[in-house]
Amino acid sequence: MATVVDVHGESGTRLARLARQSAWPAFVLRRLVSTVVIVALLLVATFSLVRLIPGDPTVTVAGLDANPAARAAVREQLGLDRSWLDQLGRYLDALFHGDLGTSFITKQPVAELLGQRLSVSIQLAGMALLVVLVVSVPAGILAGVLTRDDRRRRTEMGFTTVTSIGGAIPEFLMATLLATVFGVWLRLLPVAGMDGWKSLILPAAAVAIRPTLLLARIVRVETLGVLAQDYVRTARGKRLRDTRIYVRHVLPNVITAALALGGVLFAGLVAGAVLVENVFALPGLGTALVTAVVQSDYPVVQGIVMVLGVTVVVVNTIVDLLLGLVDPRTLAKPS
Numbered sequence: 001m002a003t004v005v006d007v008h009g010e011s012g013t014r015l016a017r018l019a020r021q022s023a024w025p026a027f028v029l030r031r032l033v034s035t036v037v038i039v040a041l042l043l044v045a046t047f048s049l050v051r052l053i054p055g056d057p058t059v060t061v062a063g064l065d066a067n068p069a070a071r072a073a074v075r076e077q078l079g080l081d082r083s084w085l086d087q088l089g090r091y092l093d094a095l096f097h098g099d100l101g102t103s104f105i106t107k108q109p110v111a112e113l114l115g116q117r118l119s120v121s122i123q124l125a126g127m128a129l130l131v132v133l134v135v136s137v138p139a140g141i142l143a144g145v146l147t148r149d150d151r152r153r154r155t156e157m158g159f160t161t162v163t164s165i166g167g168a169i170p171e172f173l174m175a176t177l178l179a180t181v182f183g184v185w186l187r188l189l190p191v192a193g194m195d196g197w198k199s200l201i202l203p204a205a206a207v208a209i210r211p212t213l214l215l216a217r218i219v220r221v222e223t224l225g226v227l228a229q230d231y232v233r234t235a236r237g238k239r240l241r242d243t244r245i246y247v248r249h250v251l252p253n254v255i256t257a258a259l260a261l262g263g264v265l266f267a268g269l270v271a272g273a274v275l276v277e278n279v280f281a282l283p284g285l286g287t288a289l290v291t292a293v294v295q296s297d298y299p300v301v302q303g304i305v306m307v308l309g310v311t312v313v314v315v316n317t318i319v320d321l322l323l324g325l326v327d328p329r330t331l332a333k334p335s
Contacts, residue, residue: 027324035317042309043095047088050301057104057296078104091302100306101299103292110303113288118307120194120284124273127204132265136212137258140219141250147220148227159220163213171272175206175279192281203280207272211265215258222257226250252326259323263316270308 059066062074075081079090094101100110147156169177182202183191190199226232226249235245277286285304292300 024324028321031317031320035313038313039310042313043092043306044088046302046305046309047091048084050298050305051084053293053296053298053301055294055296057298060295060297061104100303103300104297105295105300110299113300114285114303114307117283117285117288120282121273121277121286124200124203124207124277124282124284125269127200128207128269128273129266131204131208132212132215132269133258135208136215137219137254139212140216141223141246141254143216144220144223144227144250145246148224160217163217166213167210167217169210170275171206171210172275172279174209175203175276178202178206179279194283199280199282203273203276203282206276206279207269210272211268215261215265218257218261219254222254223250226253256323256326259319259326263312263319266315266319267312270312274308 056071057078058071058074058080061078062071066074072081079087082090091101098111100114102109103113106113143155143159146152147159179191179202182189189202191202193199229249232245232249235249273284274286274289276282277284278290281287285308289301289304291297292304
């Protein structure tokens with residue numbers, strides 16, 4: 001008797017795989033094009049908004065006692081006497097040739113300033129991001145496992161209370177609190193300046209605590225949703241080990257949710273790092289940015305905001321591409 005093989009399921013799987021493969025180049029192209037457009041808009045917006053900063057850089061450069069003629073000469077020297085469109089064109093042309101401009105105040109090339117300050121900011125953001133990823137996902141999964149099916153109400157209430165309160169505290173306030181407790185009262189860690197890796201512990205914690213708690217709450221909710229699915233109940237009915245269930249079913253869904261929020265959280269980390277650097281007086285981009293804003297130093301503000309903004313845009317693009325690999329549903333073109 002001949003055996004009849006049903007190939008429809010296999011054919012459907014192959015068709016779905018081919019559809020994903022054909023959709024992937026278009027998906028990557030859309031993301032790259034959108035990245036270029038966003039970066040271009042960011043450059044124009046930054047250039048325009050910087051000039052809305054209160055204050056006149058010619059006063060800072062020429063001095064408060066300078067007469068109108070001297071200020072006019074400085075204004076011409078800095079190129080601020082030209083039209084907005086002319087200034088924008090010159091800025092973009094210089095930028096495309098790798099020239100980020102020169103500080104109005106210190107006469108230092110902006111690229112050189114970024115090179116001196118960038119390493120501290122990268123270390124701070126890297127440590128904070130590592131804390132967020134290492135702590136939030138396991139903590140959220142553990143909380144979801146412990147409180148599934150309305151179990152351990154006190155644990156759930158404690159987790160919700162801690163994450164709600166901690167997630168509502170701004171980074172600069174958390175930085176002040178940590179500096180007061182661990183730096184002033186306990187004298188365990190430095191609270192100002194950059195003197196080795198210990199100087200980054202409190203700033204990284206101040207930046208990471210809020211997004212870690214917020215992401216842990218989201219991971220817990222996602223974990224509860226997955227554990228309530230029928231296929232998880234079926235797996236439990238087959239008496240599969242809990243470790244296998246968590247690794248095969250819970251973790252992939254949680255990673256997808258975490259990636260979807262990764263770009264937003266990273267933008268928050270960057271913004272928080274700018275504030276926290278000023279609290280701890282770290283020689284990073286954040287302190288340089290605040291100083292440049294106060295002095296109306298347009299080239300420095302433009303350079304720092306551009307670097308931070310482009311970093312966030314690129315990270316969001318990478319997150320989108322990773323989501324396309326992890327969850328093929330995101331390859332579908334939005335209607």
